[in-house]
Structure formats: C-alpha cells, structure tokens
Amino acid sequence: MFAIVLALILSPGMRGQDIPFSVKRFFEEDSLLHFRLKTDFREMQRNRQSDDYRGGTMYVLQNNTAVLEVPVLVRARGELRREMCFPPPVMIDFKANDSTPLRKLGRLKLVASCSDEPYNDQLLIREYLVYRMYQLLTPLSFRVRLVRMEYDDDQKQHFSKARYAFFLEDVDDMAKRNDYRETDAKFATAATDRKANTLFALFQYMIGNTDWAIPLSRNLKLIYPRQQPNAPPTPVPYDFDYCGVVNASYAVPYEQLPITHVRDRYYMGFERTEAEIMEALELFRRNQEPIYTLIRDCPYLREDGKKDIIHFLESFFKMINNRNEVVDTFIKNARKK
Numbered sequence: 072m073f074a075i076v077l078a079l080i081l082s083p084g085m086r087g088q089d090i091p092f093s094v095k096r097f098f099e100e101d102s103l104l105h106f107r108l109k110t111d112f113r114e115m116q117r118n119r120q121s122d123d124y125r126g127g128t129m130y131v132l133q134n135n136t137a138v139l140e141v142p143v144l145v146r147a148r149g150e151l152r153r154e155m156c157f158p159p160p161v162m163i164d165f166k167a168n169d170s171t172p173l174r175k176l177g178r179l180k181l182v183a184s185c186s187d188e189p190y191n192d193q194l195l196i197r198e199y200l201v202y203r204m205y206q207l208l209t210p211l212s213f214r215v216r217l218v219r220m221e222y223d224d225d226q227k228q229h230f231s232k233a234r235y236a237f238f239l240e241d242v243d244d245m246a247k248r249n250d251y252r253e254t255d256a257k258f259a260t261a262a263t264d265r266k267a268n269t270l271f272a273l274f275q276y277m278i279g280n281t282d283w284a285i286p287l288s289r290n291l292k293l294i295y296p297r298q299q300p301n302a303p304p305t306p307v308p309y310d311f312d313y314c315g316v317v318n319a320s321y322a323v324p325y326e327q328l329p330i331t332h333v334r335d336r337y338y339m340g341f342e343r344t345e346a347e348i349m350e351a352l353e354l355f356r357r358n359q360e361p362i363y364t365l366i367r368d369c370p371y372l373r374e375d376g377k378k379d380i381i382h383f384l385e386s387f388f389k390m391i392n393n394r395n396e397v398v399d400t401f402i403k404n405a406r407k408k
Contacts, residue, residue, distance in 0.1 A: 142171065366380050
C-alpha cells in the first residue's frame with residue numbers, strides 16, 4: 072500500500088500535490104500542521120538513554136486523514152525531558168529515503184509536551200513563543216514550526232491524543248541562511264561577540280532564564296561569519312523550558328544561584344558600559360509591542376496564559392526604563408569575570 076501511495080505522490084504532475092505545506096518554506100509559514108509519528112516507542116522507553124536511530128513512519132494528516140506517509144529514522148534526545156516524558160523528545164531524520172517529498176527537511180528536533188494534558192500543552196506553547204520572541208530581536212535565532220502530533224506504537228497501539236509540539240530549525244540551516252557556520256569549539260563567555268553576547272544575556276534575563284552556560288555550550292549553539300572564520304562567535308540560545316516565561320512546575324534554579332524561583336530574575340551577563348547596555352535595550356523597547364502582539368495573537372495559548380506572560384514581561388520593560396535600575400542590574404551587579 073505504501074509503495075502505491077508513494078508512487079502516486081511522486082508521479083509527474085502529482086509531486087507534492089497532497090502536502091498541505093511548503094517544504095521549502097517550512098519555517099517561514101506558521102499555519103498549524105498535523106502529523107502522526109509511528110515507531111517502537113515501547114522499546115525507546117526501555118532504552119531511552121540510547122542515541123541509536125530506529126525506523127519509523129511519519130504521516131502527514133489533513134482533516135484527520137493521512138495524505139502522505141514517509142519512512143523516517145527516529146531517536147530519543149534531550150536530558151531531563153528524555154527521562155520524565157513519554158514519548159521523549161526525538162530527533163527525526165527525514166532523509167531515511169531520498170525519494171520522499173520531505174527529504175529536504177533533513178534532520179529536525181521535535182520538541183513535544185510531556186503528555187496530552189492541557190497543562191503540558193500550554194507549557195509547550197509558551198516555550199514556542201519564547202523562540203518567536205527572540206526571532207523578533209535578531210535573525211541569528213532558531214526558527215520553529217508548531218504542529219499537532221499524534222503517536223502510534225509499532226504494536227498498533229494508538230496511545231496518544233493529538234498534542235502540541237514544534238520542530239526546531241537545524242543549526243546548520245540557521246547558520247547558512249545568515250551566512251554563518253557552526254563551531255563545536257569551546258569558548259569563554261568573554262571571548263564571544265561582545266554585542267551579540269549582550270543581546271543574548273539581556274534576553275535570557277527578560278525571559279527569566281539562568282539555565283545556560285557559554286563555556287559549556289549549555290542550551291546554546293555558537294556560530295561565526297562564514298567569511299570571517301577568526302571572528303568571535305555568536306551564541307544562539309535554545310531550550311527554554313526552565314525559564315520564567317514558561318514557568319513549568321518542575322523548573323528550579325541551580326542551588327548555587329541567589330534565587331529560589333525561575334521568576335526571580337538574575338542577570339548572568341558580563342559588565343558593559345552604560346552606552347552599550349542602553350543601545351541593546353533600545354532594541355527591546357522597539358519590540359515591546361511586537362512581543363505583546365505575538366503573545367496576544369497566539370490562538371493556541373489560553374487567555375490566562377497570555378495575561379500571565381505579559382504581566383511577567385511588563386516588570387522587565389518597566390525596569391529598563393528606569394536608568395538607576397538599569398545601572399544597578401546590568402552594570403554594578405554584572406559579572407566581572
């Protein structure tokens with residue numbers, strides 16, 4: 072049956088006709104897509120620390136009907152959510168068969184909610200919006216595509232209702248569209264691009280995130296201009312489930328930090344001049360309303376969630392309009408080394 076469906080899809084005049092989205096513009100469009108992923112999730116749960124790929128099938132759904140099925144390779148990924156979620160977050164390799172219409176998606180991380188409970192779905196939407204906020208500030212950011220995802224086990228057990236998830240742009244694709252390249256080398260925080268580092272640290276402060284470390288490449292990627300291989304790299308953040316905007320019940324700051332809750336902001340950036348900080352903060356001021364509009368216009372986030380996020384962000388925007396607080400927070404109390 073699969074061979075017949077695939078032959079029809081790939082026949083002249085039919086290529087990609089049944090796909091309800093553009094593969095080429097996958098991360099440029101924002102309509103909600105619907106997929107079903109089938110693999111041996113029970114075996115994945117038993118061996119969740121394994122990074123080995125296993126075979127699977129991805130179904131593209133439209134009006135609850137599969138309009139395309141393609142073979143994929145799937146493996147578990149992540150740290151905490153790999154342990155606490157079923158199914159765990161996964162990496163999906165769409166290049167398992169070079170003849171499928173989705174092969175150009177390459178390998179993509181799928182960030183999924185831990186269950187089909189409404190609470191977890193809402194946390195997922197909040198994290199998705201954090202990525203979209205950073206995109207408003209800089210193109211040196213990861214793009215995301217929101218989907219509804221169902222999961223089937225190879226034992227023909229349809230064990231989940233549709234839940235929210237999002238695909239995360241591949242780091243190489245993100246770098247390439249900006250004419251950058253990724254580097255796997257380790258860098259001290261102060262050795263990264265000064266202006267980009269300032270923006271990065273201020274954004275993490277705005278969203279209430281301390282779960283990052285540049286020297287450890289924790290929850291960030293480093294990229295450098297393709298034409299300037301010796302230039303200081305730019306940190307690009309990802310993985311925001313521990314931030315105050317998301318406010319997950321399981322999220323707690325590191326014990327070494329002088330805060331007790333993820334909504335207690337703590338600045339982890341290095342000291343800058345007042346001129347540097349004010350220049351960076353102007354970008355946030357210009358994007359205050361676009362950020363609020365992004366949140367208000369999200370049809371998948373509940374109204375109480377929208378009000379909660381905006382209320383949390385308002386304290387940041389109020390603070391950055393107070394010069395004394397800006398100097399105290401980002402200069403006097405910034406990291407000195």
